[in-house]
Amino acid sequence: MKTIAFLLTVFFSVSSVAYAQKAEIYQNKDKFGIKQGDKTLVKAQYEAMEFLEEGFFAFKKKGKCGVITKSGTIVIPDAYDGVKSYGNGLFLVKDGKAWGLVDRTNKLVLPISYTSFKFVNDHLCEVKSQGKFGLINKYGEIVIPAQYEGVAPFNDTFFLIEKGGKSGLIDDNGKVVVEAQYDGFDKIADKDLYNVRLGNKIGLMTAEGQVLLDPVYDNIEDDACIGMKLTENGKIGFYTKTRRLVAPVYSRVLFYQPELGLVVVEEGGKFGVVTSRGTVTPSAYENISRFSPRGIAFVEKSGKLMAINSEGREMILQEIMGAGNQPPQ
Template structure:
């Protein structure tokens, strides 16, 4: 028997699957070759090699017809596959986009990237083509503009499919903070959303702006410039990352740390690896052990664990002697290291594996059945 999902659990008998309720009563007959848990009132089921969806009464709402199908991509849309082609249907089985594409991807902004006959474009959630399927490559929209490639050159289109910045660049990056880094005739430029170049720099690599600073490379070293092109943090790092919440991760001589926007080192550049701050603490690695530092660089949780996850919901998974447990932000072990595998907490619970059994626990360690 599987775990309860939306008050129903998968049950198996004689290599067939169905569903039972909390009392153990079979509410959907054990007749399917394979089933997935219920999500948003529907479950994916397989019968005689084909897939469809049923509701919680067992009624088939998406015909058991397709070679394969995936969970909802955007809203109520489902990706379906038939004869090596892809399309989209809604949650009652109506065709939204014909099963004619070589591949389909969804993005968080409700645009859907499609491939057909080796070319790429975008659909909206009604299945309408909004960016013609004629580009050699397209990337997700960022600040309402998508980077596209055609005949070896790069440019930008909007969500109506209009080319708003000409396809003329030898290299280009996504827009961030209203700017994008491009290469034109061996010159690295920063352009705004109209395509106007406002910084021309002779350096090898120029990142996009984040918090008014962009990392930049010169002769294999990285520093930072402001929006006028002035170097405000010297070229002394082997690798640099964008600023976030006034801090940037940097690497120097194989070690990692954080600097602020003045270039001051706030977390010493002495760690083998360092991760983004979560819940005010950053996970660090040193000599194959893991611990946590705060934004002043102070080690607040000793570097003693074999592995660890970042903090989420105020707790972090840590591994010791081959087993996982959870600590709080003070470093107190609030759940003993007894689990084989754990995930990070989200909305008060997480999935764990103990002695080969998979189940959810709450933040007190109580098992949720």
């Protein structure tokens, strides 16, 4: 029994080695063929050969290229100036200076009119035709026609396109998400938002391609208390956390109170309040104190002392004091 087991082990070991042998190119004088171990699969008869992918080899005969299987079956005739593997059962074929795609039956999948192919991820390939760029998928299907001056990955969802010197966004299904009418997009650090540039003005866009603010502002910066701070022609405004636009009409920020999510601003020499919730108290007060933890501030209006809450409601003394409470500190 031990002898039989030993012989079986030797047999399967030898078989495994033989099975593991790969078909490879060999040379005889100035010609090339294919061998697998000591067995000749394709006799040396070609001017050049190159491995393309498992079971397929490019060959050259009389200056023209084709594709042959390791068993010697010609699947792509020697009618091209170059052949490369594209993957997924497709081959790049060259005619003159242009490339196209054929399948394993030599059926044309993509016209021979492209000058470059460059994969940008696992399933999309950038192509160039007549100086314009587009995208095809891994199956050779056109996703974005070659009609743009540039196509480049933008984020996990979109591609940046350039047309007429302007930039836009397109998804990986070829749908235009943002028309090519801007000068560029810049990611805002630590936020899922982008600045949209047009000339020397900027706007605001979500990562989904929704333009929240048209590019009419001189500056947009993160404001941890309110949302985003806007500057236009020397005036200050806000885009709140609730996505409400507060027009830039303020000359300065007097102070912030992050614990209450509000900012006191000045307009025309008087003070008002903007909150992160999007409420705006008109600038009607000559003076204003800081807000108490209860959200109440003393203000001066037309020479009279009064109080307002953080939502801008003017309050009478009884409301401020409460049932025996002390004035806010």
